[in-house]
Amino acid sequence: MKRRKFIEHAALTSSAVLLGQATLANSSKAEKKELYEWREYEIHFGSNQNLLHEYLEKSLIPALNKFGVKTVGVFKEIGKTEPAKVYVLIVYPTFEDYLSINASVQRDEDFLKNSTAWRQVPADKPVFNRVNTSLLLAFDGMPAIKVPAKEQRIFELRTYEGYSEDAVQRKIKMFNKEEFPIFYRTKLTPVFFGEVLAGPNLPCLTYMITFKNMEERDKNWAAFSADADWKKVSAEPQYANTVSNIRRVFLEPVPYSQV
Numbered sequence: 001m002k003r004r005k006f007i008e009h010a011a012l013t014s015s016a017v018l019l020g021q022a023t024l025a026n027s028s029k030a031e032k033k034e035l036y037e038w039r040e041y042e043i044h045f046g047s048n049q050n051l052l053h054e055y056l057e058k059s060l061i062p063a064l065n066k067f068g069v070k071t072v073g074v075f076k077e078i079g080k081t082e083p084a085k086v087y088v089l090i091v092y093p094t095f096e097d098y099l100s101i102n103a104s105v106q107r108d109e110d111f112l113k114n115s116t117a118w119r120q121v122p123a124d125k126p127v128f129n130r131v132n133t134s135l136l137l138a139f140d141g142m143p144a145i146k147v148p149a150k151e152q153r154i155f156e157l158r159t160y161e162g163y164s165e166d167a168v169q170r171k172i173k174m175f176n177k178e179e180f181p182i183f184y185r186t187k188l189t190p191v192f193f194g195e196v197l198a199g200p201n202l203p204c205l206t207y208m209i210t211f212k213n214m215e216e217r218d219k220n221w222a223a224f225s226a227d228a229d230w231k232k233v234s235a236e237p238q239y240a241n242t243v244s245n246i247r248r249v250f251l252e253p254v255p256y257s258q259v
Contacts, residue, residue, distance in 0.1 A: 033138040034145060035095045036194045038206065039088040040132040047127045052086060055118035057256040063111035064090060067104040068097060071145060073259030075251035078154060083129065087157075087251060089192075089208075089259060091145050095137065136194025136206055141176035145192045147259055148210050154252055155191065155259075156217060161204040161245040168195070168203040171242035175205075178233045183209070186224040187216075191259065201247070214250075 043049055053074075061072045073089035092098045105111055121127055138144065162168035172195055183190055191208040211217040224230060233239065253259060 031140060031143055032094065033140070033143040034192075035092040035098050036136040036138065036145075036192060037088075037090040037092065037098070038134045038136060038199070039090070041086040041088070041127075042129045042131070043084040043086065044126045044129050045083060047125065049084070049086070049127070051118060051121060051127050053254065053256075055115060056086075056088065059111055059115040059118060060105075061256070061258070062114070063105045063108050064101065066108070066110075067101045068093060069101060071147060071258050074254045074257040075155060075259075076254060078250040078252050086254075087249075091192075098135070132200060134199025134206070135197045136192075136199075137197055139172060139176055139193040139195065141180050142190060142193045145259075146190055148189065148191065151212075153210050153212050154214065154217065154250060155208055155210050157206065157208050157249045157251060159196075159201065159204050159206045159247040160243045161201050161247070162242060163244045165203045167242045167244070168205055170239060172205060174233065174239045174242065175207075178239075179230075182224065182227055182230050182233075186227055187220045188224055 041052060043052075056072075056074055061074075064072055069090060069092060071089075071091040073087075073091075075087040075089075077085055077087075092101060160168070160171060162171060175193060180190070188209050189211070191210050193207040194205065196202060196204045196206055211220065
């Protein structure tokens with residue numbers, strides 16, 4: 001009896017995995033939504049950050065570009081923070097490309113050669129404490145990143161946590177069906193929007209918007225809050241209690257960032 005139940009469970013599990021893979025494949029083909037990898041390097045106190053930036057600029061980014069990633073953003077927080085952090089955004093064309101591109105990078109001779117110093121950092125001189133990584137799937141209403149012009153600007157990264165999966169899904173629906181036109185009208189210029197599939201603080205969504213400076217940021221958020229359409233949409237019962245906590249970080253790109 002136990003053996004039969006085990007076989008039945010295994011069969012059901014395998015079927016679920018295959019069904020999930022098929023659903024994802026069909027969705028990706030129809031929508032071609034990007035997958036975003038967001039990394040947060042927490043820098044070890046007193047370490048040499050230049051080793052990380054050398055690795056990113058001279059090794060990882062060229063290798064990712066070589067195998068199909070067109071855009072990699074690298075940022076630091078505005079102002080002095082402790083511990084210091086370096087943020088990396090990697091834009092994969094699709095969910096499936098995440099595995100294939102990373103496998104190709106790890107086998108690439110140029111990457112292995114150029115990353116030698118990074119891979120040989122001694123144990124008593126760590127560059128970072130930990131790396132937090134999240135995977136995000138782009139929204140239907142914004143399936144691809146919008147890279148802003150190369151000029152002096154700041155970025156605001158916002159994460160909306162929900163008390164349940166349903167709350168986050170309703171907030172995503174609100175963005176897709178209602179909020180994007182308001183964002184553009186009030187000049188909350190989007191860079192990317194993503195549903196967090198894996199990472200800390202789930203369930204949640206994360207997005208990035210950009211401004212020339214903090215003064216423009218404050219002015220445009222005030223315009224958004226005063227917008228008549230926003231007031232109407234935000235009062236709809238279907239969108240009630242969609243956000244239980246908001247996390248935000250203000251960032252600026254490093255010189256070699258592709259965003």
